[in-house]
Amino acid sequence: xxxxxxxxxxxxxxxxxxxxxxxxxxxxxxxxxxxxxxxxxxxxxxxxxxxxxxxxxxxxxxxxxxxxxxxxxxxxxxxxxxxxxxxxxxxxxxxxxxxxxxxxxxxxxxxxxxxxxxxxxxxxxxxxxxxxxxxxxxxxxxxxxxxxxxxxxxxxxxxxxxxxxxxxxxxxxxxxxxxxxxxxxxxxxxxxxxxxxxxxxxxxxxxxxxxxxxxxxxxxxxxxxxxxxxxxxxxxxxxxxxxxxxxxxxxxxxxxxxxxxxxxxxxxxxxxxxxxxxxxxxxxxxxxxxxxxxxxxxxxxxxxxxxxxxxxxxxxxxxxxxxxxxxxxxxxxxxxxxxxxxxxxxxxxxxxxxxxxxxxxxxxxxxxxxx
Numbered sequence: 001x002x003x004x005x006x007x008x009x010x011x012x013x014x015x016x017x018x019x020x021x022x023x024x025x026x027x028x029x030x031x032x033x034x035x036x037x038x039x040x041x042x043x044x045x046x047x048x049x050x051x052x053x054x055x056x057x058x059x060x061x062x063x064x065x066x067x068x069x070x071x072x073x074x075x076x077x078x079x080x081x082x083x084x085x086x087x088x089x090x091x092x093x094x095x096x097x098x099x100x101x102x103x104x105x106x107x108x109x110x111x112x113x114x115x116x117x118x119x120x121x122x123x124x125x126x127x128x129x130x131x132x133x134x135x136x137x138x139x140x141x142x143x144x145x146x147x148x149x150x151x152x153x154x155x156x157x158x159x160x161x162x163x164x165x166x167x168x169x170x171x172x173x174x175x176x177x178x179x180x181x182x183x184x185x186x187x188x189x190x191x192x193x194x195x196x197x198x199x200x201x202x203x204x205x206x207x208x209x210x211x212x213x214x215x216x217x218x219x220x221x222x223x224x225x226x227x228x229x230x231x232x233x234x235x236x237x238x239x240x241x242x243x244x245x246x247x248x249x250x251x252x253x254x255x256x257x258x259x260x261x262x263x264x265x266x267x268x269x270x271x272x273x274x275x276x277x278x279x280x281x282x283x284x285x286x287x288x289x290x291x292x293x294x295x296x297x298x299x300x301x302x303x304x305x306x307x308x309x310x311x312x313x314x315x316x317x318x319x320x321x322x323x324x325x326x327x328x329x330x331x332x333x334x335x336x337x338x339x340x341x342x343x344x345x346x347x348x349x350x351x352x353x354x355x356x357x358x359x360x361x362x363x364x365x366x367x368x369x370x371x
Contacts (some may be wrong), residue, residue, distance in 0.1 A: 005157030025121070033153070037095065039086040040160035046085050059173075060085060066210065067173045072204050073213070075322045076181040080158030086211040089162045092147030095129035096120040099141040100295040103248045103257055105241050107299045108141065109192075116189035119299070122148065142294035151179040154187050171207055171223045178206035185326050188333045194340060197307035198329055204308075205315060205322070217341060233276060233285050240268040241298040265293040310344035313351035 017184040043060050046052050052060075063082070068101035102177050107119030123129035126145070133143045149164040165176055182202035188194050188313050249258050269289060276282060288297065311329070318324040332340050 020204060027130060028124060030095070031123070032060040033157070034089070034162065036039040036086050036162070037125075037157060039088065040084040041086070041087050043083055043161070056166070060161070063161050063166065063173060063177070064172055066170075066177055069210055069213065070178055070181055070206065073232040074178065074202070075326060076202075076206075076370045077155065077177065077184045079154075079155070079184075080369075081155070081181065082159060082161050084158065084160040084176050085162075091164060092126075092149055093162050093164050094124055094148050094151060095126045096122045096131045096146050096148050097129050097136070097143065098146065098296045099136045099143045100299050101135075102140055103254070103261075103293070105248075105295050105299045106225075107246055107296070108136075111190070116191075117190045120121065122151070144294065144296040144300060146293070146300060150176045150180055152183040155184040162224060167224075169222065171211065171219060171226070175203045175207050176208075176283050179203040180186060186329050187332050188340075191337060192339075193306045193339070194333070197305065198311050200305065200308050201311035201315065204312070204324050229279055229282060229284070233272075233288075234301060236268070236271055236275060237298055237301045238305070239299070240271075244295065244298065269293060288298075298327065309351070310348040313347040314344075314353065 006033075018046035043064055047060055048113055049059055062215055063085075067082050070076040070082075100106060101108075109117045109119050110121045111117040121132065123132065124145070129145050135143050137143045149168070150162060153159055159180065161177070168176070179199045179202065183195065185202075186195075207223065211223055214220075243264055244261065247257055247264065250257070252260075272285070272289060314328055315322075315325045318328055332343060335343070
C-alpha cells in the first residue's frame with residue numbers, strides 16, 4: 001500500500017491530468033477529503049479527553065466494539081479505518097447528485113481515476129451539488145441530490161468515523177461500517193451495481209450476526225421493525241420503477257409518456273402515504289419524497305439493491321462462511337461484466353429468486369437502501 005504522502009501525490013497527479021473540465025471538481029474532492037482527514041483523531045484519544053461529551057463517548061465506545069467485531073467475526077479488513085473520529089459541522093459528509101434521462105430509469109454515469117465509473121457525482125458542499133444538479137436539470141435530466149453520511153476511500157486512506165454517522169441508532173452505525181469496509185474487500189472498476197449490492201449483502205449479514213452476538217432483545221426488535229419498513233418501502237419504489245420502465249418502452253408519443261409519468265409518480269406518493277398509515281405514522285422516509293419526484297429518485301434505490309439476492313444466495317452456497325464467500329466474490333470480480341452478471345442471475349434463480357435470463361432488477365424488492 002502506498003504511504004499517505006504517496007497516495008496524496010497520486011491523487012493530485014490524477015487531478016492535473018484529468019482534463020480542464022474536471023479539474024475544479026477534483027480539487028473540491030481532494031480538498032474536501034483532506035479536510036475530513038485533518039479533523040480525524042484516534043477514538044481512544046477522544047474517549048480520554050475530558051471535554052468530550054458523555055453521549056459522544058458512549059457512542060464511540062460502541063463504534064469501537066462494532067469495529068472490532070467487523071474484523072474478528074466478519075473477516076473485514078483489520079486496519080486503521082473507522083478507528084479514528086472526525087467531528088464535522090454539517091449533517092452529511094458529502095451530497096451525491098443522481099441523474100437520469102427524462103424517459104429512463106438508468107442512471108447517468110461519471111468516471112473517476114480512483115473509483116471508475118459510478119452513477120453519481122459527489123460534492124462536499126451542498127451548494128455545489130445543487131448548482132451542478134441545476135445544470136443537469138436545465139439540460140433535460142431528471143435529477144435528485146442526496147446527503148450521504150459516510151463513504152469509503154477503498155483503502156487508500158484510513159477512513160474515520162464521522163459525526164454524521166454516530167447520530168444514527170447503533171444498528172445503523174454497524175450497517176454503515178460493515179458496508180464501507182466491504183468495499184475494501186472487493187471493488188470492481190466500472191460496476192457500481194456489483195459493488196453496492198455486494199457491500200449491502202455483507203452489511204445485512206453483518207448486522208444479523210452483530211445482533212445475535214449482543215443478545216439484546218430490544219435491539220433485535222427495533223432492527224426487525226426497521227427492516228420490515230425498509231423492505232416495504234423498497235418494494236413499493238421498485239414496483240413503480242417497473243411501471244415506469246414499461247411506459248418508457250411503449251410505442252406512445254412523448255407528450256403521452258410525460259403525462260402518464262406524472263400520474264405514476266403521483267400514485268407512488270399516494271401509495272407511500274397509505275404505507276405510512278400502516279406504519280403508525282413513521283416518517284423516516286419522508287425526506288425521500290422531498291421535492292418533485294422523478295426517475296432519479298427511483299433509480300438511486302435500485303443501484304443498491306439489484307444484485308443483493310444473488311450475493312445472498314452465494315453466501316448460502318458457501319455455507320455461510322464469509323472467508324469463502326469473499327474468495328468467491330473476488331473470483332467473480334475477475335470475470336468480465338457479462339459473465340459476472342450471468343453467474344449472479346444463475347445463483348439467484350437456483351435460490352428461487354428469479355427465473356434464468358430475467359433481469360435481477362425486476363426482483364429486487366425487500367432489499368437495503370443506503371440513506
